Amino acid sequence: DQQVKQNSPSLSVQEGRISILNCDYTNSMFDYFLWYKKYPAEGPTFLISISSIKDKNEDGRFTVFLNKSAKHLSLHIVPSQPGDSAVYFCAASVGNTGNQFYFGTGTSLTVIP
Amino acid sequence: KAGVTQTPRYLIKTRGQQVTLSCSPISGHRSVSWYQQTPGQGLQFLFEYFSETQRNKGNFPGRFSGRQFSNSRSEMNVSTLELGDSALYLCASSLVAGFDEQYFGPGTRLTVT
Numbered sequence: 001d002q003q004v005k006q007n008s009p010s011l012s013v014q015e016g017r018i019s020i021l022n023c024d025y026t027n028s029m030f031d032y033f034l035w036y037k038k039y040p041a042e043g044p045t046f047l048i049s050i051s052s053i054k055d056k057n058e059d060g061r062f063t064v065f066l067n068k069s070a071k072h073l074s075l076h077i078v079p080s081q082p083g084d085s086a087v088y089f090c091a092a093s094v095g096n097t098g099n100q101f102y103f104g105t106g107t108s109l110t111v112i113p
Numbered sequence: 114k115a116g117v118t119q120t121p122r123y124l125i126k127t128r129g130q131q132v133t134l135s136c137s138p139i140s141g142h143r144s145v146s147w148y149q150q151t152p153g154q155g156l157q158f159l160f161e162y163f164s165e166t167q168r169n170k171g172n173f174p175g176r177f178s179g180r181q182f183s184n185s186r187s188e189m190n191v192s193t194l195e196l197g198d199s200a201l202y203l204c205a206s207s208l209v210a211g212f213d214e215q216y217f218g219p220g221t222r223l224t225v226t
Contacts, residue, residue, distance in 0.1 A: 002154075043117065043203050043217025044156070089156060100169045103148075105155035 003027045004092050006104035014112050019077040021107050023090035026071065030092040030102075035064060035075045038087045038106070047088075048075070080111045115140065117206050117218035125224045131192040134221045138185050138206030144168075145187040146215065147179060150201040159202075162187055163209075191223075199225045 005024045013019045021035075031052035036044035050057040050064045050073070057064050063076045077084055087108045093101030118137045126132050138145050146169075147159040158171040162181035179189045185206075191198055201222050205215040 006155075041219060043205070043219050045217070046215060091156075100158050100161075100171055102158070103156035105153070 002105070003030075004090060004102045004104040006088075006090060006107050008107050009105070010108045010110070012110045012112060013080045015082055016079045019075075019080045019084065019109055019111065021075040021077075021088050021090075021109065023073045023075075023104050024071060025073075025092050025102075027092070027094075027102075028071065029094045032093045032095060032101075033064070033066060033073050034091045034101075035062075036089045036091065036103075037084075038089065044089060077109075080109075082111045082113050085109055085111050117204060117216050119202075119204050119218040119221050121221060122219065123222045123224075125226060126194050127226055128194055128196060130194050131190065132194060132223060134189045134191075134202055134204075134223070136187045136189070136204030136206075136218060138187070138204075139216055142206035142208050142216075143185050144207045144209060145181055145185065146205045146207075147187070147189050148203040148205065149173075150203060150220070151199075156203070159189065194225045196225050199223060 003026050034049040035047040037047050038044040048059050048062050048064050050066050055066050066073045087106045089103050089106045091101050091103045120135045144163045146161040148156045150156045161169040165181045176192045181187045201220045203220045205217045207214045
């Protein structure tokens, strides 16, 4: 059973506009969430994380929002750039250390110049 | 500093055979985790090793096993290969623990025919 879901397999956005990638989870025990970016032929690269004590975390153009009641998180990229074109994975775990965590199936973002 | 390296990068095996994949973490990193990536399931956690001990294990059958050596290098073994084992196998290393500190290798693409 997929505990972390990314229901949109792909997303296309114009350069300069906002990209919003969504992620839903089912396990209410999850309290740590991460986003990874993956280019073809490379391993995933950590992008940004958030713990459940916060509802927003910002790092430059990237902001992650967490809605615990809805078991939903989203990644906002503003402004989107062509170099942001990649597959984005969200992941969730119970705690940040020494625990198994679960990835979504990924959303392929294409930023159109 | 060299990144995480995985060998081989590509592998073709026949059903019923066994395979061993290798991962060399970033120098100084003591934690190594393995993941399986398939189109339908996304990234799934296999296991994590820290100081030669398996700390966590995902929900995979016993045909999947691993080990870590004293120099932190890790190997993953899959016995009695099945067609469904065809996937990209990713290894990630971290200094101690904490998923946002993980660095992924490029992966080994295993094809089972």
